[in-house]
Amino acid sequence: DGGITQSPKYLFRKEGQNVTLSCEQNLNHDAMYWYRQDPGQGLRLIYYSQIVNDFQKGDIAEGYSVSREKKESFPLTVTSAQKNPTAFYLCASSRTGWPGELFFGEGSRLTVL
């Protein structure tokens, strides 16, 4: 079955550590996105990529980094520079020309201790 796989589902991190969240899709979608969800704030865009080897900052990119070396993969690194990293992170993808209809992964919940 086609879909988006995020891992890990739950992650605990000590302050000062970087952590990388994985996102893999087999939908053959060109565009991929990372959102952060905090209670009562909906989804906020961190980074997005419309094609391999290219990506753009979203609204809250500070303290995060991404790469897009393969069409199927769009990992997100939460760096120690992110001041409040505890959140639920959602990865999504879409077909070229249809950015509105997003397909989401099951999410990764990061807790900083």
Add this chain to the structure above:
Amino acid sequence: EDKVVQSPLSLVVHEGDTVTLNCSYEVTNFRSLLWYKQEKKAPTFLFMLTSSGIEKKSGRLSSILDKKELSSILNITATQTGDSAIYLCAVEDNAGNMLTFGGGTRLMVKP
């Protein structure tokens, strides 16, 4: 900066009730408005409304776009416990690169 506001923040109803969820937006060069349902983790797509399609219906769910009032409603009739979820509204501008989401409405349907 694009802005999307949803109301109410949360809602508790009983099975069989009809509910209306609201979404208002401010966006430069509007292209589309979308509704998603988030039951546990992954949001799933419900509807997309554009200037050429201002009303959509699927079973007990329906949505209307009011471009004059810059708003949309999502109606759910004869609610069931399985409708319990967070409902997210998002808008897309003509640049077509990203969506701006509202804060969501948390709906709880009691038996």
